[in-house]
Amino acid sequence: MIETRKVVLHFPQMAVDRPIVCDLALHFGLSFNILRASISPHHEGLMVMEIIGESEKNEEGLQYLRERGVEIQPLSQDIKKVEEKCIHCGTCVGVCSTEALFMERPSFKVRYDEGKCIACELCVLACPTHAMEALF
Amino acid sequence: MGETLRSYEEINEKIREGKAVVMTAEEVIDLVAEKGLERTAREVDVVTTGTFGAMCSSGLMFNIGHTKPRMKIAEAYLNGVLTYGGLAAVDLYLGATQVAKDDPLNKVHPGEFKYGGGHVIQDLVAGKDILLEASSYGTDDYPRKKLSTWINIRDLNQIYLFNPRNAYQNYNVAVNCSDKMIYTYLGLLLPHLGNAGFSSAGQLSPLLNDPYYRTIGVGTKIFLGGGEGYVAWQGTQHDPSGARNERGIPKGGAGTLAVIGDLKEMSPDWLWGLSLRGYGCSLAVGLGIPIPILDEEMLYFCSIRDEEIEAPVVDYSNAYPNGTGEVLGYVNYGDLRKGRITVQGKEIPTASISSYVRAREIAEILKKWIAEDQFTLTVPVLALPGKESGVRFRNLPERPYSNGQNGMRR
Ligand code: SF4
Ligand code: SF4
Numbered sequence: 001m002i003e004t005r006k007v008v009l010h011f012p013q014m015a016v017d018r019p020i021v022c023d024l025a026l027h028f029g030l031s032f033n034i035l036r037a038s039i040s041p042h043h044e045g046l047m048v049m050e051i052i053g054e055s056e057k058n059e060e061g062l063q064y065l066r067e068r069g070v071e072i073q074p075l076s077q078d079i080k081k082v083e084e085k086c087i088h089c090g091t092c093v094g095v096c097s098t099e100a101l102f103m104e105r106p107s108f109k110v111r112y113d114e115g116k117c118i119a120c121e122l123c124v125l126a127c128p129t130h131a132m133e134a135l136f
Numbered sequence: 137m138g139e140t141l142r143s144y145e146e147i148n149e150k151i152r153e154g155k156a157v158v159m160t161a162e163e164v165i166d167l168v169a170e171k172g173l174e175r176t177a178r179e180v181d182v183v184t185t186g187t188f189g190a191m192c193s194s195g196l197m198f199n200i201g202h203t204k205p206r207m208k209i210a211e212a213y214l215n216g217v218l219t220y221g222g223l224a225a226v227d228l229y230l231g232a233t234q235v236a237k238d239d240p241l242n243k244v245h246p247g248e249f250k251y252g253g254g255h256v257i258q259d260l261v262a263g264k265d266i267l268l269e270a271s272s273y274g275t276d277d278y279p280r281k282k283l284s285t286w287i288n289i290r291d292l293n294q295i296y297l298f299n300p301r302n303a304y305q306n307y308n309v310a311v312n313c314s315d316k317m318i319y320t321y322l323g324l325l326l327p328h329l330g331n332a333g334f335s336s337a338g339q340l341s342p343l344l345n346d347p348y349y350r351t352i353g354v355g356t357k358i359f360l361g362g363g364e365g366y367v368a369w370q371g372t373q374h375d376p377s378g379a380r381n382e383r384g385i386p387k388g389g390a391g392t393l394a395v396i397g398d399l400k401e402m403s404p405d406w407l408w409g410l411s412l413r414g415y416g417c418s419l420a421v422g423l424g425i426p427i428p429i430l431d432e433e434m435l436y437f438c439s440i441r442d443e444e445i446e447a448p449v450v451d452y453s454n455a456y457p458n459g460t461g462e463v464l465g466y467v468n469y470g471d472l473r474k475g476r477i478t479v480q481g482k483e484i485p486t487a488s489i490s491s492y493v494r495a496r497e498i499a500e501i502l503k504k505w506i507a508e509d510q511f512t513l514t515v516p517v518l519a520l521p522g523k524e525s526g527v528r529f530r531n532l533p534e535r536p537y538s539n540g541q542n543g544m545r546r
Contacts, residue, residue: 128410
């Protein structure tokens with residue numbers, strides 16, 4: 001079965017210089033979309049990506065990365081909405097391109113669907129009460 | 137105006153007896169649609185309004201009590217936020233947008249503005265201890281020069297919100313025509329008309345339900361920050377004379393209110409410190425005003441719907457910062473609230489910086505206060521300057537100082 005998984009990869013310093021992400025395509029036949037990356041040589045790196053392929057190949061690919069020192073987290077854990085801090089203004093809704101954040105009507109409460117989030121972090125910048133947190 | 141249906145006194149009598157019929161500005165729309173203006177006007181005594189959004193022109197006046205030995209405070213900080221001391225010895229004023237003194241501001245753009253006056257106000261009202269650090273130069277009668285102490289709202293003599301400009305009658309819709317993202321007090325604006333930010337509570341907003349200020353004036357008792365407050369004066373930049381639509385609604389920012397109220401009666405739920413990326417700190421204020429249905433005309437005003445209120449679309453990458461006055465067009469709050477507007481042929485998503493659900497809650501709370509808790513209505517002691525007053529907002533006519541000019545510059 002073909003599945004899509006969104007993951008956050010934390011690269012240790014040593015792994016950054018090697019093109020191991022490309023190996024996912026070469027060795028496991030997986031396709032991937034890089035949603036966000038902040039990687040520079042000689043530093044720890046971080047990459048948010050979507051991996052598409054047979055579910056067992058996905059697992060093998062991720063295992064391959066783990067063996068090379070890459071830490072992997074599912075993406076949904078990483079952008080959080082802290083309900084106690086949310087005043088439901090809606091500022092975040094206008095910058096969220098995937099509609100992960102949306103205005104529920106007629107209640108006019110702002111809801112968050114983690115599954116749609118691509119971790120662009122625009123809402124983290126936009127939220128005036130620090131209710132949106134990025135936890136990588 | 138038509139026949140007078142009830143006086144303030146008659147309404148207050150019913151409120152005291154717990155018999156007043158009160159509805160929110162949202163509920164009354166449907167009722168008027170169902171029963172018509174005339175019948176509804178005979179039934180409903182009061183309509184309540186509400187708004188909850190960033191109101192930068194807000195602040196706190198307070199007195200900390202004398203120290204021993206006495207001190208005439210010249211400079212003061214609350215949790216590191218500069219507080220104005222140019223008043224009598226221990227009177228201070230804290231503004232909502234003042235940023236903490238060690239904040240890097242926009243040195244690395246866009247700045248985070250993590251903590252400022254608005255946050256201090258929220259912490260104070262929440263009952264948290266706040267660090268006060270003050271200094272002075274010392275005088276014969278006020279010799280003390282340094283002070284560092286924790287203070288708490290319960291120990292202060294007077295502490296009241298005194299906001300010079302709140303509850304804007306209408307407001308701009310901000311967009312960005314440039315090719316880079318910009319950071320404004322109406323939110324993050326994406327390039328190439330990527331989104332739009334707006335702020336008014338529209339059909340729930342106080343001054344949009346009384347567009348000619350017939351009942352809202354100096355002395356009107358209101359919901360402020362979760363407690364009782366009053367309209368103190370016309371707000372700064374009050375501008376009643378601009379263009380209006382056929383329902384009397386101003387087609388842009390217009391009337392404003394200066395409001396006042398005891399912070400000790402308020403709640404941190406209705407006063408939120410805000411950090412607006414790249415812009416600065418602010419305070420979200422909850423404010424609601426009851427409107428007496430004195431006659432059919434007042435109900436006509438209160439039955440205003442979002443679709444009948446228009447706001448100007450302004451480019452915040454150029455027209456706004458440079459004050460060109462250019463407007464890209466008008467959109468109505470029905471579409472703004474639904475989440476999509478069309479600007480220059482492009483459909484773009486909208487987002488509010490003020491909370492509609494909380495505006496609605498305020499109108500509900502005020503309704504309960506009036507219907508059940510004997511919150512009576514006040515007759516204004518002075519009307520706000522109206523449409524015919526000639527009061528107009530003016531920009532600053534700059535007259536730069538040049539060397540050798542006679543004048544007071546020191
Ligand atoms: S911007 Fe922040 S406070 Fe406003 S609705 Fe979004 S999460 Fe809530
Ligand atoms: S991080 Fe981006 S995609 Fe995720 S909720 Fe925030 S704005 Fe939407």
